[in-house]
Amino acid sequence: MGTLMINPELKSITDRITKRSLETRAAYLAKIEQMRGQGPVRGALSCSNLAHGFAACGEQDKQALKLTESANIGIINAYNDMLSAHQPLESYPALIKQAAHDVGCTAQVAGGVPAMCDGVTQGTAGMELSLFSRDIIAGATAIALSHNMFDGALCLGVCDKIVPGLLIGALSFGHLPVIFAPAGPMTSGLSNKEKAAVRQQFAEGKVGRDELLEAESAAYHGEGTCTFYGTANSNQMLMEVMGIHIPGAAFEPPGTEMRDTLTRAAAERLCKITALGNEYTPLANIVDEKCIVNAIVALLATGGSTNHSIHWIAIARAAGIIIDWQDFSELSAITPLVARVYPNGSADVNHFHAAGGTGYVIRTLLENGLLHEDVQTNWGPGLSRYSQEPQLNQGRLHYVPGVSESADQEVLRPADAPFSTEGGLSLLQGNLGRSVIKVSAVAPEHRFVEAPARVFDDQAELARAFEAGELEQDMIAVVRFQGPAANGMPELHKMTPYLGILQDRGFKVALVTDGRMSGASGKVPAAIHLTPEALVGGGIAKICNGDLLRLDAVKGELQCLVAESEWQHREAATRTSEESESGTGRELFAHMRRAVSDAESGAGVV
Numbered sequence: 001m002g003t004l005m006i007n008p009e010l011k012s013i014t015d016r017i018t019k020r021s022l023e024t025r026a027a028y029l030a031k032i033e034q035m036r037g038q039g040p041v042r043g044a045l046s047c048s049n050l051a052h053g054f055a056a057c058g059e060q061d062k063q064a065l066k067l068t069e070s071a072n073i074g075i076i077n078a079y080n081d082m083l084s085a086h087q088p089l090e091s092y093p094a095l096i097k098q099a100a101h102d103v104g105c106t107a108q109v110a111g112g113v114p115a116m117c118d119g120v121t122q123g124t125a126g127m128e129l130s131l132f133s134r135d136i137i138a139g140a141t142a143i144a145l146s147h148n149m150f151d152g153a154l155c156l157g158v159c160d161k162i163v164p165g166l167l168i169g170a171l172s173f174g175h176l177p178v179i180f181a182p183a184g185p186m187t188s189g190l191s192n193k194e195k196a197a198v199r200q201q202f203a204e205g206k207v208g209r210d211e212l213l214e215a216e217s218a219a220y221h222g223e224g225t226c227t228f229y230g231t232a233n234s235n236q237m238l239m240e241v242m243g244i245h246i247p248g249a250a251f252e253p254p255g256t257e258m259r260d261t262l263t264r265a266a267a268e269r270l271c272k273i274t275a276l277g278n279e280y281t282p283l284a285n286i287v288d289e290k291c292i293v294n295a296i297v298a299l300l301a302t303g304g305s306t307n308h309s310i311h312w313i314a315i316a317r318a319a320g321i322i323i324d325w326q327d328f329s330e331l332s333a334i335t336p337l338v339a340r341v342y343p344n345g346s347a348d349v350n351h352f353h354a355a356g357g358t359g360y361v362i363r364t365l366l367e368n369g370l371l372h373e374d375v376q377t378n379w380g381p382g383l384s385r386y387s388q389e390p391q392l393n394q395g396r397l398h399y400v401p402g403v404s405e406s407a408d409q410e411v412l413r414p415a416d417a418p419f420s421t422e423g424g425l426s427l428l429q430g431n432l433g434r435s436v437i438k439v440s441a442v443a444p445e446h447r448f449v450e451a452p453a454r455v456f457d458d459q460a461e462l463a464r465a466f467e468a469g470e471l472e473q474d475m476i477a478v479v480r481f482q483g484p485a486a487n488g489m490p491e492l493h494k495m496t497p498y499l500g501i502l503q504d505r506g507f508k509v510a511l512v513t514d515g516r517m518s519g520a521s522g523k524v525p526a527a528i529h530l531t532p533e534a535l536v537g538g539g540i541a542k543i544c545n546g547d548l549l550r551l552d553a554v555k556g557e558l559q560c561l562v563a564e565s566e567w568q569h570r571e572a573a574t575r576t577s578e579e580s581e582s583g584t585g586r587e588l589f590a591h592m593r594r595a596v597s598d599a600e601s602g603a604g605v606v
């Protein structure tokens with residue numbers, strides 16, 4: 001691999017983050033140091049604690065656990081049948097236990113964590129629990145690891161809030177080595193673009209529910225992660241570039257010999273890097289400022305999910321590192337877009353993987369000084385290890401250098417000849433507050449929209465207005481009271497077909513909301529995560545129907561073009577509906593709505 005001269009702006013942004021985080025990072029590391037016992041963590045347990053901990057084990061494991069020479073791995077499993085991406089995880093614990101035994105160690109399922117499928121809950125009341133489920137998962141991870149029987153943790157989770165929640169929880173046990181093992185993507189079915197087209201036809205009444213269900217079922221047809229580059233697959237890219245997977249684990253499909261080999265290898269590696277061995281690699285040493293910056297760069301370079309402009313702020317905070325949207329925006333200005341995967345193009349993650357995948361992205365960014373190479377990883381020091389690709393040779397795993405050229409220039413390009421010289425996300429600012437936009441999914445001709453506001457209190461109201469034919473005009477839809485404190489900041493992805501139709505009909509259309517969009521949302525310019533949110537009196541609550549709004553993704557401006565004197569005297573609207581307070585379990589999350597931080601602080605309660 002060529003010289004790895006670091007980009008000077010990348011270095012300066014990293015130095016700024018390191019300086020800003022000095023105190024919080026030092027406090028985090030001090031807490032982790034306190035948690036590091038000598039010898040296996042279980043050695044500090046009382047006899048009764050330990051006996052409870054291995055009561056249900058077989059005799060061989062009991063003997064191993066009584067002694068303190070061999071490592072015991074805690075498995076945190078997010079298996080359920082709701083997420084096609086998590087369904088394969090059902091069989092992983094048995095594979096991991098056998099792999100641990102094969103190297104003289106033990107493994108136990110430390111606990112399960114809940115996992116919500118945002119595809120199942122999209123557009124329903126359940127989506128109002130989705131963001132909060134991240135911090136519930138973080139707490140559930142800590143509950144599992146708090147048994148203190150473990151010398152390392154193997155996290156089994158893939159999708160949206162699950163990987164961030166597992167990682168936030170595991171960072172509270174950052175004295176342990178932690179490896180994430182995914183299940184991989186579904187094989188390609190009906191393309192995401194064709195699926196989106198049938199949805200628009202359904203919204204226009206051109207096809208019926210049977211055709212729609214047939215298209216959806218042809219797109220989402222089997223086990224594994226949905227194949228668009230949304231939040232779940234962005235998680236996989238970021239776990240690679242942070243060195244938390246073992247190299248090349250992200251996009252191998254489930255149910256293959258390679259997939260099972262990678263899962264076993266993760267367990268074997270984890271047994272090797274505990275404090276009992278001579279390659280001790282605690283999670284706290286991996287997730288540092290350079291690692292977080294690498295994750296943001298990889299997100300921006302691949303047009304990853306906007307949700308990570310929230311989750312990775314929360315993850316960084318869990319490691320004592322403070323980042324904000326200005327950091328994202330400045331990194332985006334120096335990060336080339338090297339991948340076009342739906343919604344940023346028509347390819348899916350299987351095409352991305354075949355074209356060179358995570359190894360190629362890491363290689364080309366390293367070669368252009370756009371990632372920090374001098375980092376710690378679960379596979380050893382130095383990020384260039386993750387530009388390698390796994391191969392099987394008579395059933396044994398080994399690594400070879402990854403491709404040095406993209407196998408499909410329509411899907412992956414080198415960082416010095418990218419699809420765009422800027423990354424996928426931008427910060428928008430103005431008299432409405434601060435928001436983010438995924439520019440990589442918006443055609444250049446749609447990145448500037450100035451049009452009258454049409455104000456809605458939820459996405460269903462917008463759908464009704466569309467169906468009544470009231471939206472056939474240039475319009476910036478304002479959907480408010482969708483922030484974290486209002487109703488848990490749901491994804492508002494169901495609006496995408498309606499706004500896409502209006503855009504296709506030639507109207508200038510955009511969306512402004514304090515809510516979220518799906519990582520799969522695309523072509524309509526959307527200023528999302530608007531902070532401060534409507535419920536706390538943010539500017540979005542002062543917009544009236546007909547106000548002229550400007551969304552300029554090129555200059556980074558979001559403005560209500562009302563005279564300053566009038567704007568200052570505008571009353572913020574108050575919410576008319578308490579619908580989000582109860583039903584579908586939402587009453588159980590009232591304390592989180594009251595305590596949640598704003599989107600730019602990570603929308604967290606932990």
Ligand SMILES: O=C(O)[C@H](O)[C@@H](O)[C@H](O)[C@H](O)COP(=O)(O)O
Pocket residue numbers: 117118119120122160229230231232305307491493517518519520
């Ligand atoms: O952020 C994300 O990537 C989304 O939450 C994704 O996980 C969700 O499942 C989408 O809603 C699926 O897309 P459709 O709803 O278009 O099927």
Ligand code: SF4
Pocket residue numbers: 082083084085086116117118119120159160224225226230232
């Ligand atoms: S990618 Fe989204 S829709 Fe697909 S399994 Fe994961 S959460 Fe569900």
